[in-house]
Amino acid sequence: MKDASPQTIYLADYTPPAFLVGPVTLTFRLDPEKTRVISKIEFRPNPASQSDTFFLHGENLTLIRAAIDGQEVTPELSAQGLTCAVPDRPFTWEAEVEIAPAANTALEGLYMSNGMYCTQCEAEGFRKITYYPDRPDVMAPFTVRIEGREKIMLSNGNPAGRGDGWAEWHDPWPKPAYLFALVAGDLVNHPDRFTTKSGREVELNIWVRPGDEDKCAFGMEALKKSMTWDEETYGREYDLDVFNIVAVDDFNMGAMENKGLNIFNSSCVLASPETSTDANFERIEAIIAHEYFHNWTGNRITCRDWFQLCLKEGLTVFRDAQFTADMRSAPVKRIEDAIMLRGRQFREDNGPLAHPVRPDSFVEINNFYTATVYEKGAELIGMLKTLFGHDEYYKALDLYFQRHDGDAATIEDWLKVFEDATGRDLTQFKRWYEQAGTPRLSISDDFSNGTYTLTFKQETPPTPGQPQKDPRVIPIAVGLLNPNGDEVVPTTVLEMTQAEQSFAFDGLASRPTPSILRDFSAPVILEHKTDNATRAFLLANDTDPFNRWQAGRDLVLDTLLRMIRQGDAPDSAYLDALHRLIRDDTQDPAFRALALGLPPQDELAQLIHDAGAVPDPQAIWEATETLKQARAEAFQDTATRLYAQYQVTDPYRPSAEQAAARRLANAALGIINRLDGGALAQRQFDGADNMTQQLAALSALISAGKGDAAVARFYDQWKHDRLVIDKWFAIQIQNAAPQDAAPRTKDLTQHPDFTIRNPNRFRSVLGALAGNSAGFHHASGAGYALLADQLVALDPVNPQTTARMCTAFETWARYDATRQAHARAALERILATPDLSRDTTEMVTRILG
Ligand code: 0A1
Numbered sequence: 001m002k003d004a005s006p007q008t009i010y011l012a013d014y015t016p017p018a019f020l021v022g023p024v025t026l027t028f029r030l031d032p033e034k035t036r037v038i039s040k041i042e043f044r045p046n047p048a049s050q051s052d053t054f055f056l057h058g059e060n061l062t063l064i065r066a067a068i069d070g071q072e073v074t075p076e077l078s079a080q081g082l083t084c085a086v087p088d089r090p091f092t093w094e095a096e097v098e099i100a101p102a103a104n105t106a107l108e109g110l111y112m113s114n115g116m117y118c119t120q121c122e123a124e125g126f127r128k129i130t131y132y133p134d135r136p137d138v139m140a141p142f143t144v145r146i147e148g149r150e151k152i153m154l155s156n157g158n159p160a161g162r163g164d165g166w167a168e169w170h171d172p173w174p175k176p177a178y179l180f181a182l183v184a185g186d187l188v189n190h191p192d193r194f195t196t197k198s199g200r201e202v203e204l205n206i207w208v209r210p211g212d213e214d215k216c217a218f219g220m221e222a223l224k225k226s227m228t229w230d231e232e233t234y235g236r237e238y239d240l241d242v243f244n245i246v247a248v249d250d251f252n253m254g255a256m257e258n259k260g261l262n263i264f265n266s267s268c269v270l271a272s273p274e275t276s277t278d279a280n281f282e283r284i285e286a287i288i289a290h291e292y293f294h295n296w297t298g299n300r301i302t303c304r305d306w307f308q309l310c311l312k313e314g315l316t317v318f319r320d321a322q323f324t325a326d327m328r329s330a331p332v333k334r335i336e337d338a339i340m341l342r343g344r345q346f347r348e349d350n351g352p353l354a355h356p357v358r359p360d361s362f363v364e365i366n367n368f369y370t371a372t373v374y375e376k377g378a379e380l381i382g383m384l385k386t387l388f389g390h391d392e393y394y395k396a397l398d399l400y401f402q403r404h405d406g407d408a409a410t411i412e413d414w415l416k417v418f419e420d421a422t423g424r425d426l427t428q429f430k431r432w433y434e435q436a437g438t439p440r441l442s443i444s445d446d447f448s449n450g451t452y453t454l455t456f457k458q459e460t461p462p463t464p465g466q467p468q469k470d471p472r473v474i475p476i477a478v479g480l481l482n483p484n485g486d487e488v489v490p491t492t493v494l495e496m497t498q499a500e501q502s503f504a505f506d507g508l509a510s511r512p513t514p515s516i517l518r519d520f521s522a523p524v525i526l527e528h529k530t531d532n533a534t535r536a537f538l539l540a541n542d543t544d545p546f547n548r549w550q551a552g553r554d555l556v557l558d559t560l561l562r563m564i565r566q567g568d569a570p571d572s573a574y575l576d577a578l579h580r581l582i583r584d585d586t587q588d589p590a591f592r593a594l595a596l597g598l599p600p601q602d603e604l605a606q607l608i609h610d611a612g613a614v615p616d617p618q619a620i621w622e623a624t625e626t627l628k629q630a631r632a633e634a635f636q637d638t639a640t641r642l643y644a645q646y647q648v649t650d651p652y653r654p655s656a657e658q659a660a661a662r663r664l665a666n667a668a669l670g671i672i673n674r675l676d677g678g679a680l681a682q683r684q685f686d687g688a689d690n691m692t693q694q695l696a697a698l699s700a701l702i703s704a705g706k707g708d709a710a711v712a713r714f715y716d717q718w719k720h721d722r723l724v725i726d727k728w729f730a731i732q733i734q735n736a737a738p739q740d741a742a743p744r745t746k747d748l749t750q751h752p753d754f755t756i757r758n759p760n761r762f763r764s765v766l767g768a769l770a771g772n773s774a775g776f777h778h779a780s781g782a783g784y785a786l787l788a789d790q791l792v793a794l795d796p797v798n799p800q801t802t803a804r805m806c807t808a809f810e811t812w813a814r815y816d817a818t819r820q821a822h823a824r825a826a827l828e829r830i831l832a833t834p835d836l837s838r839d840t841t842e843m844v845t846r847i848l849g
Pocket residue numbers: 120122123252253254255256257290291313366369800
């Protein structure tokens with residue numbers, strides 16, 4: 001049954017394009033208020049299509065003139081595009097349109113950021129530039145001429161000439177319109193070169209606003225490492241003479257993989273030790289890699305339609321995760337990814353916005369750039385690699401590149417490649433792409449006559465529109481440990497295919513301790529009723545670093561849940577086990593810092609909800625505070641030692657090793673800070689020569705209630721640097737106590753540097769509020785009301801960012817009646833706003849359920 005809404009688009013309705021496109025020539029006459037776009041496009045009827053309707057997408061365009069084969073025509077215009085009578089043979093389409101980039105605050109299509117022209121065309125932004133079949137299965141080579149007074153004028157592909165007031169670019173690789181890009185402005189570059197393995201000389205540039213030149217070196221190194229890594233790991237070489245990256249301040253997402261001209265949110269490329277944290281450096285390296293890797297997984301092989309988004313995104317996220325694991329620490333990366341997946345994707349899968357990795361319908365595709373499509377999509381690739389092993393995985397990938405280069409492909413094509421390369425049937429595996437929801441895996445075991453049997457049961461709760469779920473293929477990596485801590489059975493991948501299934505291990509002298517779901521081998525929730533002694537044993541002895549960390553996490557969850565539910569005191573066995581670990585200097589400092597991390601309060605709320613109770617965010621916050629205090633008292637001496645021992649004395653480098661030391665030292669600072677009233681934090685703040693140290697100290701000072709002077713000084717020091725000021729806004733809200741979070745946020749929205757026009761700034765303030773779980777969900781409803789006010793104001797300016805931020809409300813139905821009433825009122829108020837965008841309407845409607 002189809003939705004009554006006329007705008008819902010269904011995967012099942014896909015039909016091939018009626019016309020195919022040959023070379024595209026575009027001329028831009030730049031002007032902030034009236035840019036002219038002149039297009040010349042070769043069309044030919046598509047023999048694979050039943051339709052002869054000539055339809056071109058186009059939104060907010062003023063059509064000046066249109067012609068077919070040189071003859072003026074008068075197309076029929078609508079809000080979505082145009083139709084026109086055309087000959088039944090190849091023909092040349094020409095059009096001239098006018099657009100107003102300076103008035104474009106939605107940041108889709110051609111817009112202006114700080115006086116610079118730039119574009120964002122994914123997913124459907126090209127139709128705001130000119131009339132075109134704006135769908136990813138229509139691919140063409142582009143030639144672009146830019147006319148303007150800007151010093152630097154860039155587009156996709158290779159430079160094809162430039163002169164006074166003009167520049168030309170030619171992109172020989174057929175591409176869909178969503179990969180089109182244009183940038184023009186008074187930019188400066190950080191140049192470099194790269195020679196590909198077959199000897200192609202590539203000119204590399206990072207283009208930035210004057211003043212940002214000194215923040216490009218790290219990004220450039222990351223780019224070169226990515227290029228080498230993709231050659232060595234996947235055999236993929238770069239295919240143009242230039243690779244340009246541009247940093248833009250006003251950008252809705254992280255970055256965009258436009259062919260040969262990646263456009264980055266400046267926060268995802270600019271880096272310096274003074275202004276960026278270790279975490280920023282790691283993220284920048286990963287995003288540069290991600291966009292670069294898209295050149296093959298996304299650009300050379302693209303998606304047939306937007307339902308196939310995970311084809312490029314899941315695979316590219318998987319590839320960037322492999323890259324980070326290779327560049328840094330693989331276990332640390334895996335643990336961080338699992339934390340992120342549970343925090344964002346499991347939450348999505350569990351709520352009103354749950355959707356399959358490959359959705360089968362949407363209203364606004366921009367609302368489907370989600371953790372499910374990206375991160376769960378990447379987990380599915382990881383499971384294929386685990387199931388088939390290294391060699392078969394790369395055999396399949398070679399076949400994928402060979403078979404589909406130049407194609408707009410589907411998930412069916414992708415799975416067929418694996419089937420053909422491995423001889424296996426993936427019919428059941430495909431359910432991972434089609435069924436939403438996180439499977440829950442419960443475990444029981446038995447030991448008799450030397451045989452140890454593990455029995456697993458899988459169950460996926462219903463999700464919107466999908467009441468019934470079928471069993472999935474789940475790769476469960478398992479190892480068995482002896483009572484003395486030795487591993488008796490090394491990691492073995494069990495392939496679960498049934499709703500309930502047993503696996504036996506024989507020849508064992510005694511009952512082993514199982515280590516299940518090693519390296520987080522599948523994106524499932526383990527329901528393993530084990531005891532704390534076993535968890536402490538695994539924390540001390542497991543050979544799998546992920547499961548060692550998981551054992552620690554299970555211990556802390558157990559104590560926190562008992563504190564919240566029963567008012568128990570912090571568990572001393574947990575404190576002892578953690579203390580043993582952090583004292584052990586043979587352990588990786590990054591791993592110890594991760595073990596000191598506490599579960600997100602939102603995740604605790606979800607667990608309490610899953611167990612059939614109503615979570616109280618205030619009680620969760622209080623328990624977390626009590627536990628932190630107990631840890632501080634128990635670990636004081638160790639923390640003092642660790643803080644001193646892990647100070648980095650060498651000059652700052654954003655390396656994994658240095659970052660690990662700073663992370664552990666800053667975790668120790670957080671502990672000491674609870675006992676010394678902020679004295680050490682003040683010393684660190686005063687002496688810090690890098691942002692990692694300075695921000696950790698500032699955060700500690702605010703938590704200790706001693707932040708006022710430091711907050712003011714930090715602002716004074718950094719008021720010229722927009723990215724640092726984003727941090728300044730966020731940290732004050734992240735560290736606010738529950739009752740202070742909304743009032744503090746409200747004050748900050750009145751600060752002269754707050755603006756809803758810049759997505760980074762909006763997110764740094766309102767995103768920080770949404771991330772302060774007890775503050776946002778405060779029983780007063782002030783958090784909900786404030787976010788609703790701001791979203792109502794933002795929607796007419798920037799629908800895409802408004803819609804994304806609505807996800808803050810996705811868990812509203814977990815809470816008590818008072819909170820629910822406040823949340824519902826806030827959501828209904830948003831929905832009742834006149835002329836609310838399609839983006840936000842879809843999100844709020846789905847969230848309300
Ligand atoms: N494809 C980009 C992310 C991106 C997606 C959508 C956008 O506008 C709706 C913009 C950027 C990536 O995966 O990096």
